[in-house]
Amino acid sequence: MEFVVSQILSGVSLGGQYALIAIGYTMVYGILRLINFAHGDLFMIAGIILVYASASLPLFISIPLMILLTVLLGFVIERAAYKPLRSAPRMSVMISAIGVSYLLQNLALYITGGQPKTYPRIPWISETITILGATTHIVTVVTPFLVIALVFALTMLINHTKIGIAMRAVAKDFETSRLMGVKINSVISVTFIIGSFLAAVGSVLYFTNYPTVIPMSGAMPGLKAFVAAVFGGIGSIPGAVIGAFIIGICETLIKGTDYSVFSDAFTFALLIVILVVKPTGIFGEKTTDKV
Amino acid sequence: MKKFFAILMALVLIVGCFASCGGNTAPDAGNDGEKVVRIGVFEPASGDSGAGGKKETLGMQYANSKFPTVNVGGEEYKVELVYADNGSDQSKAPAAAAELVGKNVSIVLGSYGSGVSIAASETFKNAGLAALGVTCTNPNVTAGNDHYFRICFLDPFQGTVLANFAADKFGAKKAYCLGELGNEYDQGLVSFFKTAFEAKGGTVVSDSFPTNSSDFSSYINKAKNEGCDVFFCPVSIAYATQIVAQSNSLGAKFPILGSDTLDDNMVLDAGKGTDIQLYVSTFYSEGGNAEFDAGIKEYINTNSEALAANGGNDTISAVTAMGYDAYCVALKAIEAAGSTDAGAIKTALAGVEYTGVSGEIKFDATGDAVRDTAYIKAADTANAAWKFETQQTAA
Numbered sequence A: 001m002e003f004v005v006s007q008i009l010s011g012v013s014l015g016g017q018y019a020l021i022a023i024g025y026t027m028v029y030g031i032l033r034l035i036n037f038a039h040g041d042l043f044m045i046a047g048i049i050l051v052y053a054s055a056s057l058p059l060f061i062s063i064p065l066m067i068l069l070t071v072l073l074g075f076v077i078e079r080a081a082y083k084p085l086r087s088a089p090r091m092s093v094m095i096s097a098i099g100v101s102y103l104l105q106n107l108a109l110y111i112t113g114g115q116p117k118t119y120p121r122i123p124w125i126s127e128t129i130t131i132l133g134a135t136t137h138i139v140t141v142v143t144p145f146l147v148i149a150l151v152f153a154l155t156m157l158i159n160h161t162k163i164g165i166a167m168r169a170v171a172k173d174f175e176t177s178r179l180m181g182v183k184i185n186s187v188i189s190v191t192f193i194i195g196s197f198l199a200a201v202g203s204v205l206y207f208t209n210y211p212t213v214i215p216m217s218g219a220m221p222g223l224k225a226f227v228a229a230v231f232g233g234i235g236s237i238p239g240a241v242i243g244a245f246i247i248g249i250c251e252t253l254i255k256g257t258d259y260s261v262f263s264d265a266f267t268f269a270l271l272i273v274i275l276v277v278k279p280t281g282i283f284g285e286k287t288t289d290k291v
Numbered sequence B: 001m002k003k004f005f006a007i008l009m010a011l012v013l014i015v016g017c018f019a020s021c022g023g024n025t026a027p028d029a030g031n032d033g034e035k036v037v038r039i040g041v042f043e044p045a046s047g048d049s050g051a052g053g054k055k056e057t058l059g060m061q062y063a064n065s066k067f068p069t070v071n072v073g074g075e076e077y078k079v080e081l082v083y084a085d086n087g088s089d090q091s092k093a094p095a096a097a098a099e100l101v102g103k104n105v106s107i108v109l110g111s112y113g114s115g116v117s118i119a120a121s122e123t124f125k126n127a128g129l130a131a132l133g134v135t136c137t138n139p140n141v142t143a144g145n146d147h148y149f150r151i152c153f154l155d156p157f158q159g160t161v162l163a164n165f166a167a168d169k170f171g172a173k174k175a176y177c178l179g180e181l182g183n184e185y186d187q188g189l190v191s192f193f194k195t196a197f198e199a200k201g202g203t204v205v206s207d208s209f210p211t212n213s214s215d216f217s218s219y220i221n222k223a224k225n226e227g228c229d230v231f232f233c234p235v236s237i238a239y240a241t242q243i244v245a246q247s248n249s250l251g252a253k254f255p256i257l258g259s260d261t262l263d264d265n266m267v268l269d270a271g272k273g274t275d276i277q278l279y280v281s282t283f284y285s286e287g288g289n290a291e292f293d294a295g296i297k298e299y300i301n302t303n304s305e306a307l308a309a310n311g312g313n314d315t316i317s318a319v320t321a322m323g324y325d326a327y328c329v330a331l332k333a334i335e336a337a338g339s340t341d342a343g344a345i346k347t348a349l350a351g352v353e354y355t356g357v358s359g360e361i362k363f364d365a366t367g368d369a370v371r372d373t374a375y376i377k378a379a380d381t382a383n384a385a386w387k388f389e390t391q392q393t394a395a
Helices: A002-032 A039-056 A059-085 A090-112 A138-160 A162-172 A174-179 A184-209 A219-232 A237-255 A260-277 B002-021 B050-066 B093-102 B114-126 B155-170 B184-199 B217-225 B237-249 B265-271 B290-301 B304-309 B318-337 B342-349
Strands: A128-131 A134-137 B036-043 B069-072 B075-085 B107-109 B131-133 B148-150 B174-180 B203-209 B230-232 B256-258 B278-282 B353-356 B359-362 B373-380 B385-393
Touching (some): A002 A039, A002 A134, A002 A138, A002 A237, A002 B217, A039 A184, A059 A090, A128 A138, A162 A174, A162 A184, A174 A184, A219 A260, A237 A260, A237 B217, B036 B093, B036 B114, B050 B290, B093 B114, B107 B318, B114 B184, B131 B318, B155 B184, B155 B230, B155 B385, B174 B217, B184 B203, B217 B237, B237 B256, B237 B265, B278 B385, B290 B304, B318 B342
Parallel strands (some): B036 B075, B036 B107, B107 B131, B131 B148
Antiparallel strands (some): A128 A134, B278 B373, B353 B359, B373 B385
């Protein structure tokens, strides 16, 4: 019993953390049709910023500062690496994204000198509690609720604000909304800002559970979150969240069995199956051919 | 204009490439005409094992600052360390090895991590270079070749020592083993531990995790659920810190046993202030040689780069002591050869006998050091320090 509860708790919390990254992927894809490969690395950089910021500043200053810097970095990446390629073929933007990803990883390698960095202990959420005999961090319990609250806020933003309407319009038809006077560049910037904000929050939750930051820390969660976004139907926010929870829980459950070696293989096999059987994912929109 | 700019940028890049390649082809003479012998340092400065590689290199740098010259056939030669980063990656290792060969080194030290040593072995062999492994404990590093030597003990020995320790100290009947998929070091140790532990009448549950994992909670839960008495994880430092921290948060009560890789102050930091029981087998225990301890602490504390390489404090890692010994053994070999020729040094190295800070060093027919005891250290989590537990033999 204790074992099962503990596994499910880890799975739910892992799923929540993937969800926060997956939203960033899915929003950018929805608007730009771009898979932002640098997103996982932005998540890792958020972790590293907090490691260094908390060394000299108290946490109540360093956490907001970290979120601010991560958002700023996300904004700068879009302006510097994607905006100049707006009219270039989609493949060029994707290659630029891969370049940014490597740049961030190697920058982190240079800054940390290859040493694993220990994430600061954040009061309250890193304390341990016992639920039905299973011991875990408070963050594990907080994560799913926080994710649901953030997704709710995000849905409200998209459905009921002016910028939300603009985002939906741009996602629907890039060219027409530009003709209708929607400021494309600011809509895209806002998308990146929201995505980076969620990645920053996700990094606090993730690294509180797994408190070592290395330059490759973002690679695996980034890839899994991408699979989650595709699984749920890329472009759909509820889809990304549900996909992330499914992947997080399945992965943790498989690791608890005798087939633990196959936990990652399962995630990526799932990606292949989804792409073959239902390429648009669970909640994906049907693509209509425009003539 | 745009085209011109693009061409200009491309040219700048090309010139940059050439600039970084130049200057390495200098003959065996320093700036002021003094004779130089080069020792290659083949260590990871990045990747999973970057932290360990830096600490091992630190020992060599300290030794180099203490013994900057060597007497070769009656002449004083300046010893220069030449570095190549193998990135803890078996696919990058041969290129890093070739880089050292290209820089005319006379002997190579390293690497931390057996996998990269094995991957680079062929490159050193073809160049006629002797390589001296410092803490690469996998048997395949030296087996079946005459150019790779090492000064540390081997994994069959280490695995057995830890299995004995688990059985003797904790009366363990069931052990959980965890290693990284595809990592020869981890998998080798797990299998040797398993053989020795089962020979003692115990049972073993073993698992492997994929590279770049950071979630170990499932494995720890499984070990708890299976009722294992000890948790054996001979993994890289970055994973070990996660395992220690997550065991604590999951309230795991079993002792964690680690191999020489876990003997690192990053791992200690992860367990600081917790009630985790952590034991590691290692090559050297702080306090074993007072003169060396004092010297290296002073070196670390007066040099900010060394302090950063050691993870920000002056706890002495066993790999640092081993790096120091390896450098001294290499100097002995160069002296014995009486030449800076790689072939002569290779021949001389086999016969070197040396008493280092980590004990007697003497090579057997395969090129392995003859060693029969390992130190077991326990983590003192209240003070984030290692304390000497016992000396364990394989018998």
